[in-house]
Amino acid sequence: MMKSPRAHLRHVTEFASEAGVTVRALHLYDRLGLLKPAALSDAGYRMYGEAELERLEHILALRFVGFNLDQIKELLAGSHLPLLAALRMQRAVVARQRRRLDSALAAIDEAERALAREERIDLWKTLCTVIEAFKMQNDWEWTKKYYSEEALEKLEEVRQGVSADAIAQAERDWSVLIAEVEAAAVRGIDPSGAEAQALATRWSALLRQFTQGNAEIQSGLNGLWSDPAHWPGDFKRPWSDAADAFIKAVMSTRGT
Amino acid sequence: MMKSPRAHLRHVTEFASEAGVTVRALHLYDRLGLLKPAALSDAGYRMYGEAELERLEHILALRFVGFNLDQIKELLAGSHLPLLAALRMQRAVVARQRRRLDSALAAIDEAERALAREERIDLWKTLCTVIEAFKMQNDWEWTKKYYSEEALEKLEEVRQGVSADAIAQAERDWSVLIAEVEAAAVRGIDPSGAEAQALATRWSALLRQFTQGNAEIQSGLNGLWSDPAHWPGDFKRPWSDAADAFIKAVMSTRGT
């Protein structure tokens, strides 16, 4: 790799103001090995040229989209291939941050309305409600690590095509079915009997409604449920161990 | 103020998990004087009661909308009056952060498209373009259309000569003054009375600090505030309509 050797080398301050960063930031980038000066003067002054300006612009672009300095270093070291993957991941990260800010804005608006109505008592309750809503939404994020890329895409695609009403209905269906399974487990009915088989059929149907018959989603879901050791502390299966054992027993009397 | 003296005091760990924070955060809040335990046991253990739980929830709500711990301390120390002004300012802050993330998302999308087309050369240029667009859009750019050329030059000149500290101080001054005006508006004091006139004097002084007595800037500012229909969607006046009406009434009792 050849650089034209003395193509207008600048001192730090000039270079910094040209690129819109501080001298201190350049010191830091130098120390981290992220951006080394083109040369050092005899007195040890940092000298920067065109190539460094270009690299700095790349650094600033990556910093703008939220990568940290370590990540930037790796991205600029490697080929462009990891870059595409990194960009997609970063998109998800930034999108989550944005949803967070949306919730904050919603909370502020709610609080303002409460204040305007002089309902000082409701103010905090209102805020808490919005915050809870945000946390709910966020609580599903951790499940993502169980799904493959394809499965996540498919899930997103499915989610787009399903109304909030349908989701609410499915949740009601699940809670009804789970209640019946709990009852059946307590009564200790025969897993191979007709009643148990009917429950299993409904269970499979609801599952299929979620997986859409997609094998990637199916296997992600299996991984998720079979890994309780790594669930967040506050997550629990929405059914009991007894019901879990029961439904597994029923399933094992059939094919799947 | 009376608290029921021993209404179920808990140790840190229990209290922390109840409120969904870490013990370490409670230590920090204690040290900062943000949330003191209701009592200390003989052994020096922190004991928390219901009042502390409530206060902690308020702290978490304010933290959620992006206030830092110092601001939260001040907000919870004062009455609810500065809260409204603070919320409006915070809204503007959060809205700006959100615009920033929007630009980051746009940049990522553009970069992905450039990468997909194998136009590696364009990649960085594309990113820089989006980032530039953000910096333009973001700051105060949209306010520029209200100012004349001369006013913009003068503003820039003034901005050069003002330190970041002075700007921060001015923001604090505004927030305090706005809180007082909000309070005065609620109390419904006489716009021609001495108290109202004192507020108006301070208001004018802060305004003059910004306009530097320049008539061009003044008229740009007037145009800006009187044109809410064309503000960006998420921009709001940092004071309430009531306060606005009040300060206008006070101003109209004098020359302006």
Place this chain on the structure above:
DNA sequence: CTTGACTCTCACGCAGGGTCAGGGTCTAGT
């Protein structure tokens, strides 16, 4: 009396720099 589960305080670590302090270097004017 020991064990284990809590608790305390102190002290350092993080990211991305900002802000001195104490000293060297370069350039211009005298």
Place this chain on the structure above:
DNA sequence: ACTAGACCCTGACCCTGCGTGAGAGTCAAG
């Protein structure tokens, strides 16, 4: 040759909102 003033260097501590660990005291059960 000397000096003033504008640059430049490194090193060390400051910021936020905690996390993490060390070393030591406390409490209830066995």
